[in-house]
Amino acid sequence: MTVVLEGDIIRLRGDCPVADAEALVARLQEAPGRAVDLTGAGMLHTAVVQVLLALQPQVVGPAGHPFVERWIAPLLPMRRSG
Amino acid sequence: MDELLAQFLIEGRELLQQASEDLLALEREGHSPARLDSAFRAVHTLKGSVGLFDLAPMGKALHAAEDVLDAVRGQRVDAGSGFLDPVLACLGACEAWLDAFERHGVLPPSAVEQGRQLEAALRGCMPGAEVPGLDGPVPALPTDWAAALAATQAEAVAAAQGAGMTVTALRYLPDADCFFLGDDPLALMRGLPELVALRIEPRSPWPPAAEFSPFTCNLMLEALSTAPEEEIRRVFRFVPDQITLVELPASAIATTTVALDGAGEASARVLRVDAARIDRLLDVVGEMMVAKNALASLAARVGAIDAGLGRALADNQAAMERLAGEMHRTVIGLRMVPLSQTFRRFPRLMRETAAELGKPIDFQIHGDDVEADKAVVEGLFQPLLHLLRNAVDHGIEAAPRRAAAAKPATGQVTLRASRRGDQILVTVADDGAGLDPAALRAAALRRGLLTPTAIAALDDAAALDLVFAPGFSTASTVTALSGRGVGMDAVRTAVEDLGGRVSLSSVPGGGTTVQLVLPRATVVTTVLVIRVGEERFGIPIEAVVESLRLPVAMIQPIGGGEAFVSRDRTLPLLRLADLLGLPPRPRQGTVARLLVVRCGDQPVGIEVDGFSERMDLLLRPMSGLLSGMAGLSGSALMADGRVLLVLDVPELVG
Numbered sequence: 177m178t179v180v181l182e183g184d185i186i187r188l189r190g191d192c193p194v195a196d197a198e199a200l201v202a203r204l205q206e207a208p209g210r211a212v213d214l215t216g217a218g219m220l221h222t223a224v225v226q227v228l229l230a231l232q233p234q235v236v237g238p239a240g241h242p243f244v245e246r247w248i249a250p251l252l253p254m255r256r257s258g
Numbered sequence: 259m260d261e262l263l264a265q266f267l268i269e270g271r272e273l274l275q276q277a278s279e280d281l282l283a284l285e286r287e288g289h290s291p292a293r294l295d296s297a298f299r300a301v302h303t304l305k306g307s308v309g310l311f312d313l314a315p316m317g318k319a320l321h322a323a324e325d326v327l328d329a330v331r332g333q334r335v336d337a338g339s340g341f342l343d344p345v346l347a348c349l350g351a352c353e354a355w356l357d358a359f360e361r362h363g364v365l366p367p368s369a370v371e372q373g374r375q376l377e378a379a380l381r382g383c384m385p386g387a388e389v390p391g392l393d394g395p396v397p398a399l400p401t402d403w404a405a406a407l408a409a410t411q412a413e414a415v416a417a418a419q420g421a422g423m424t425v426t427a428l429r430y431l432p433d434a435d436c437f438f439l440g441d442d443p444l445a446l447m448r449g450l451p452e453l454v455a456l457r458i459e460p461r462s463p464w465p466p467a468a469e470f471s472p473f474t475c476n477l478m479l480e481a482l483s484t485a486p487e488e489e490i491r492r493v494f495r496f497v498p499d500q501i502t503l504v505e506l507p508a509s510a511i512a513t514t515t516v517a518l519d520g521a522g523e524a525s526a527r528v529l530r531v532d533a534a535r536i537d538r539l540l541d542v543v544g545e546m547m548v549a550k551n552a553l554a555s556l557a558a559r560v561g562a563i564d565a566g567l568g569r570a571l572a573d574n575q576a577a578m579e580r581l582a583g584e585m586h587r588t589v590i591g592l593r594m595v596p597l598s599q600t601f602r603r604f605p606r607l608m609r610e611t612a613a614e615l616g617k618p619i620d621f622q623i624h625g626d627d628v629e630a631d632k633a634v635v636e637g638l639f640q641p642l643l644h645l646l647r648n649a650v651d652h653g654i655e656a657a658p659r660r661a662a663a664a665k666p667a668t669g670q671v672t673l674r675a676s677r678r679g680d681q682i683l684v685t686v687a688d689d690g691a692g693l694d695p696a697a698l699r700a701a702a703l704r705r706g707l708l709t710p711t712a713i714a715a716l717d718d719a720a721a722l723d724l725v726f727a728p729g730f731s732t733a734s735t736v737t738a739l740s741g742r743g744v745g746m747d748a749v750r751t752a753v754e755d756l757g758g759r760v761s762l763s764s765v766p767g768g769g770t771t772v773q774l775v776l777p778r779a780t781v782v783t784t785v786l787v788i789r790v791g792e793e794r795f796g797i798p799i800e801a802v803v804e805s806l807r808l809p810v811a812m813i814q815p816i817g818g819g820e821a822f823v824s825r826d827r828t829l830p831l832l833r834l835a836d837l838l839g840l841p842p843r844p845r846q847g848t849v850a851r852l853l854v855v856r857c858g859d860q861p862v863g864i865e866v867d868g869f870s871e872r873m874d875l876l877l878r879p880m881s882g883l884l885s886g887m888a889g890l891s892g893s894a895l896m897a898d899g900r901v902l903l904v905l906d907v908p909e910l911v912g
Binding site: 194197198200201204205208219220221222223225226227229230231243247248251 | 432437441442443444445447448453456458460464465467468470472473475476477
C-alpha cells in the first residue's frame, strides 16, 4: 500500500502508480484538511500529481524524488519538514 | 476517408498553394515582408499538421523550408540568395507526396531519399552552422503561449541562449482519457533531456473538490528544453499529435509585447460545403422544376372547366416557374468557381518545367476570374497541364533557334480564358516554332496512321488535327517531360468528357494556339415529349422545327423510303420506331403525327405515335453502360419518377 493514512497526514510511500490517484482522492475527500507527506514518496504518476494540483492539500516535503522536488514541488502549497 | 485526413489534404494543398503564390510573387515583384510572412506562416502551419500523419520525410523537408524562410525573414539569409528554388522544389515535392498519400495512404519509398536531398538543398541556403545573432533584428515570437512561457523563465532562457544554445518551447496537451491508455505525461516530461522549465496548468478550471474525478486528465504541460528538436520529438513519438514545438527566437524575451498572427489574415466569409450536398440540392431543384411542369397542364385542364380558376392557377404557375428558374440558376451558381482554382497551380509548375528544360519562359495568365462549374474547372487541370508543358517542351524553341529567328530569348506562353455566353473559351498560346503541316503529314505517313492517298488529301487544317490522333507524337527527341505526360489524344478525350472540344491553329515560325471551348455548366433543356408505342422519349426543342398532323394519304413511297411535301418542299420521312430499332407497327388511323427536325441543313420528318407536353428538364449526360449508346444525348427524371431518355436526333438519323 503506497497511500497510508496516519492521523491527519496521508503519507505516500515509494513510486505511486496511477491507481493511487483514486485512493488519494478518497482520503482527501472524506476529510478535507488532511496534509499529504511526500518525503517518503518516489516518482509520482501524473494522475497523482493532478490530484494534488486540483485539491490543493497542504503538502509536506521535501519530496523524496529529485524530479518531483525540482519540478512539481514548486507548484504545490508546500510545507517543509526540514 | 477519415475526416481528419480529408481536411488535412484540403488544407495542406491550400497552404502549399498559398506559399507557392507568395514566393512567386516575391520573385516577380521583389522583396515584400508581407509575402514572406505569409509564405512562412503557410509552411509553418502545414509542418505542424503534417505531424498528425505518417509523413516524416515531408515534415523534415518542410521544417528545413520553414527555417530558410524564417532566416530570410530575419534577414539572416539574403533575400536575393537563390533560396526560392529549393523552397519551391520542396513545395512541389510536398504536393506530389500529398497526392501519393491520398491514393496509397503512404509515401512512396523514394520519399525518404528525396526528402533528404530537399532538406540538404534547403540547409545549403543557410549560413554555415547558423547561430541566431544577438544583434540582429528582433524577430517576433511565433506564438503567445511560448512567449508567455519564455517570459516566466526569462533568466533561464537568457542564460541558455547566452551560452549559444537553442531553446525550444513544448506544449503537451494529453488526451483526456490518456490515463486509461496507460500514458503518464509526467514520465515523458521526465524523459525530456535538457529541461529548462516545466509548467503544469489545468486545461479547464478545477471543479469543486467533491466533484473532482481522478480518471480524467485535465492538464496542460509546457516545458522549455535546450535539446535538439529531434530528440524532443523522439521522447513524444507515441503522442506526436498532442505536442506543439516552437523554437524560441534569440532575445525573444526582450520583447515585452506578444506579437500575434492575424495581420493580413482577413477572415474570409466563406462557408465550406461538401460538393455532394450541393449536388443533392441540385437534384431536388431539378425534381422541383419537373413537378412545376405538371402544374401547367393542370392549369389548362382546370381552365377548361372554370376559366377564372384556370387563369388564377396559371398566374400562380407562372410565378412558380420564375422562382424555380431563379432557384435553379442560384444552385448552379453555387457550383461555379473561378478558373483561378485550377490556374493558380500552373505558375509554379511552369517555372519548374522551364527550369527543367533550360528554356527561359514568360508565363502569363489572363481571365482566371472567369467562372465555370466546379467539375469543369477541376477537369481542366490535366489537359491544360499537358498543353502548357507541350508549349514549353515542343513549342518554344531552344535558345540558338530563337536567336537565329530574331525572337526574344524569353519564350512567351499565355493561358487565357474568357466567357462566351454559356461557354468558356480557354486558349494556350506560345510564340514558338509552330507546327509544320508538311512535317505532320510526313510523320503520319511514317507511323502508318493513314494511307498515303488519305494523307495527301488532307488540307493544312486537317493535317494540324493529326496531332490529336492516338499514338501521334511530333517530338523528334523524347525529353524527360514527354515520358510522363499524356498524348494530345488524351487531351482531346479529357476535354470532350467535359462536354467541350479542342482545336489547334498554328503559324509556322510564329507559334501555336490551342483553343478549348467548354460548357460553363449543366443547363436546363426544354424537350418535347413524344410517344412511340408505349415508350416515351424526349427530343430537345431546339432540334424541332415544327410538329405536324398529316393525312396518311399525303405520304408518298419513294425508292425504299417515304417522303411528304411540306411548305412546298419534299422532305424524307423516317419512322422513329425504325430509328430506335423497335418492332415495326402498322399506322393507326388516317392521320400521321410527325416532327420536322433539323439534321444538318436538311429538315427531316420523323414520325411518332403521339406528342405530349413540353418540359424543362435537367439533362444529365449518359453514364456507365449507356454512355456508349449512339443517339442518346442524356436522361432526365420525370415527375412520376420515371426516367426519360432524351434523343440526339441528328445522331440518330446520322
